[in-house]
Amino acid sequence: MKKIVLNLSLVTLFLTGCSATESKFEKNEDISWRYIKDLPTPKGFEKQHGVAGPLAGNIGEYVIVAGGANFPYKSVLEGGQKVVYSDLYLMKQTKNGLDLVKHTKLPKEIGYGTTISTEKGIYYIGGTYQTGVSNEVLFITLNKEKNDIEVKTIGKLPFDYHSGVAALYEDNIYIVTGKQEGKNSKNFYKYNLSTGKTTELKMFPGTERSQSVGQVLNNGKENLLYVFGGGTGVAFADGYAYNFAQNTWEKVKDVEINGKEISVLGASSVKLDSNQMLVIGGFNKEIWDDANLKLGSLKGEALKKYKQEYFTKDPQDFNWNKDMLVYDARNNTWRSIGEVPFMAPCGEGLVKIGDTIYSINGEIKPGVRSERIYEGKIIQN
Numbered sequence: 222m223k224k225i226v227l228n229l230s231l232v233t234l235f236l237t238g239c240s241a242t243e244s245k246f247e248k249n250e251d252i253s254w255r256y257i258k259d260l261p262t263p264k265g266f267e268k269q270h271g272v273a274g275p276l277a278g279n280i281g282e283y284v285i286v287a288g289g290a291n292f293p294y295k296s297v298l299e300g301g302q303k304v305v306y307s308d309l310y311l312m313k314q315t316k317n318g319l320d321l322v323k324h325t326k327l328p329k330e331i332g333y334g335t336t337i338s339t340e341k342g343i344y345y346i347g348g349t350y351q352t353g354v355s356n357e358v359l360f361i362t363l364n365k366e367k368n369d370i371e372v373k374t375i376g377k378l379p380f381d382y383h384s385g386v387a388a389l390y391e392d393n394i395y396i397v398t399g400k401q402e403g404k405n406s407k408n409f410y411k412y413n414l415s416t417g418k419t420t421e422l423k424m425f426p427g428t429e430r431s432q433s434v435g436q437v438l439n440n441g442k443e444n445l446l447y448v449f450g451g452g453t454g455v456a457f458a459d460g461y462a463y464n465f466a467q468n469t470w471e472k473v474k475d476v477e478i479n480g481k482e483i484s485v486l487g488a489s490s491v492k493l494d495s496n497q498m499l500v501i502g503g504f505n506k507e508i509w510d511d512a513n514l515k516l517g518s519l520k521g522e523a524l525k526k527y528k529q530e531y532f533t534k535d536p537q538d539f540n541w542n543k544d545m546l547v548y549d550a551r552n553n554t555w556r557s558i559g560e561v562p563f564m565a566p567c568g569e570g571l572v573k574i575g576d577t578i579y580s581i582n583g584e585i586k587p588g589v590r591s592e593r594i595y596e597g598k599i600i601q602n
Contacts, residue, residue, distance in 0.1 A: 251600030252545065252578070254562050257318030259592040260286065260582055263308040264326065266293060271582045271590030272306065274384075276331060276345050277570025278338035280363055282314040283322070284572055285343060285370065286581055288331035297588030298532040305330040305351045311363075311370055314574055318596055322368055331355070335387035337394065338572070346394060346412075347382035354381035354403070358394065358412060376417045378410070386435035386448050390465060395446055397425050397463075398433050405429040405453050409463075426470045427459055434490040436498040438550035447498070447550060449476050450485035454513040456506040458482040462550075474553045476500075476546065483542055484509065487567035491578065497549050501580060502567045503542035512587075536586040541565035563595055 262269040272289025279285065287309035295301030307330040312319040334348025334355065342362040348355045358376040363369070378396070385399015385406070393411040401408055407425040412418075425448065433451030437444055446463040450456070458476040463469070476483045486509065488502035515527050543565040544557040566583025573579075578597040585591045 252558065253598040253600055254580075254595050256563070256593055257596045258594050260594060261308075261310055261321060261324055263306050264324070268293075269592040271592035272332075273568030273582065273584040273590050274333035274349075275570045275582065276309075276334065276336050276343070276348075276361075277572050277579075277581050278336040278343040278345075278361075279572050279574050280338070280342055280361075281340065282574060283363060283367065284312045284314065284319055284574070284579060285361060286310045286312070286570055287327055288348070289568075289570075289582065290332045290349075291590045292588055296532065298528060301588070305332045305349060307331070309370065311368075314577065319579070319594065323370075325369070327372060333383040333568075335385065335396075335399075336570075337387060337389045339389065344387075344389065344394060346387045346396060347378070347385075347399070349383050354383055354400070356381040375414070376412065378412060379419050380408075384431040386433050386446075388435060388437045388446055390437050390444065390446065395422075395463070397435070397446075397448060398429070398451055399431045405431050423463075423468045423470060426461055426472075428457065429453065430457060432487045433457075434485050434488050434498075434500055436490055436492050438492070438498060438548075439495045440550040440553070441496070445550065447473065447548065449500070449548070450488070450503070452484070452486040452504075452509065454510070454517070456484040456486040456504060456509045458484055458506070460548075474548075474555060476548075476555055478544065478546070478555055478557050482506070483544065483546065485542065485546070487584070488542065489566075489569050489571035489583075491571050491573040493547065493573075496551050497547055499571075499573075499578070500546040500548070501561060501571060502565055502569060502583065504567055505540040505542070508539055532587060534586065536564050536589070539586050541567060541585075561595075563593070564591065566591060 270291045275289030276287040290305045292301040307327040311322040331348045335346045337344040345359040356378040357374050360373050360375045362371050387396045395411050397409040407429040409422045430451035435448040449460040460473045462473045484506040485503040487504050488500050490498050490500045543560040564585040569583025570581035576599040580595040
């Protein structure tokens with residue numbers, strides 16, 4: 222049973238689960254969301270239009286958001302140019318939300334790479350520039366005074382990469398799917414942080430794809446790398462798990478609630494605990510598949526008419542996934558813990574610090590981003 226309580230700035234979602242386990246995220250699942258601020262305006266601009274595909278991570282209580290892309294001059298329909306940013310925002314978690322510590326710039330713009338947060342710093346793998354694609358592995362740390370950041374290139378991959386899954390396990394970063402050398406891929410590699418060596422692993426068993434979600438989770442016996450969804454010209458909802466010790470893949474539960482598959486193409490994920498991951502967002506499969514087909518096949522006036530209708534729709538008409546989806550590796554199950562009380566984002570930054578989750582910007586319809594940052598509090602019952 223779901224109860225929605227509305228307050229001026231706060232929307233609280235209550236959803237009672239079915240079973241009691243060791244995880245606090247199963248018996249009584251509550252996330253209380255509130256809007257806390259807009260992402261600051263990038264340097265040289267008068268307005269923050271919101272970004273998709275930003276670097277978004279944390280080092281302790283400090284949240285770092287950088288890069289990402291939007292269309293600041295003209296809409297997609299008008300042929301607007303996508304701009305990738307180099308702005309970096311260092312923010313500190315406070316009881317009021319996130320306070321800006323410093324707004325600076327990276328040496329180069331970045332977007333659509335993969336962020337991995339650790340206690341010591343943030344790894345950022347690949348990504349796009351304004352022109353070109355990165356093959357770099359960056360490491361971002363705080364200075365001693367914790368009022369500025371340091372960015373180092375610690376290695377390079379033998380291929381360029383963006384919009385895939387990258388996860389840290391022991392001393393290796395595992396990189397799978399995404400755009401590799403400009404194409405949707407199913408290639409799988411590990412990059413060793415000590416040696417800088419890249420090793421090719423057992424190929425991903427699903428169709429080549431990009432914009433999947435994935436995390437390292439424990440299934441009650443061992444740690445596995447779980448990868449779900451993504452897409453090409455069509456959206457997928459399938460799931461697979463990689464065994465580190467055996468270098469093998471196995472099929473796991475597709476993203477499915479009450480018998481209905483849900484696309485998580487373009488969604489973002491965070492670990493709730495060692496066994497579970499939370500996924501927010503995802504393009505609607507039927508609309509995504511149909512749009513890709515028509516945008517790629519229609520010509521002349523028919524294409525012009527379709528673009529006009531498609532790109533002028535309201536965000537809610539795209540029916541992107543609003544369910545907060547939780548995958549439990551122990552039971553190999555998916556469940557919804559309610560809906561986000563804001564427009565469903567794709568390509569958002571999603572950061573978890575303790576019992577707090579930050580949803581940062583993201584696309585809310587094709588070509589349009591949100592500038593808003595939302596804070597979700599995990600409620601203890």
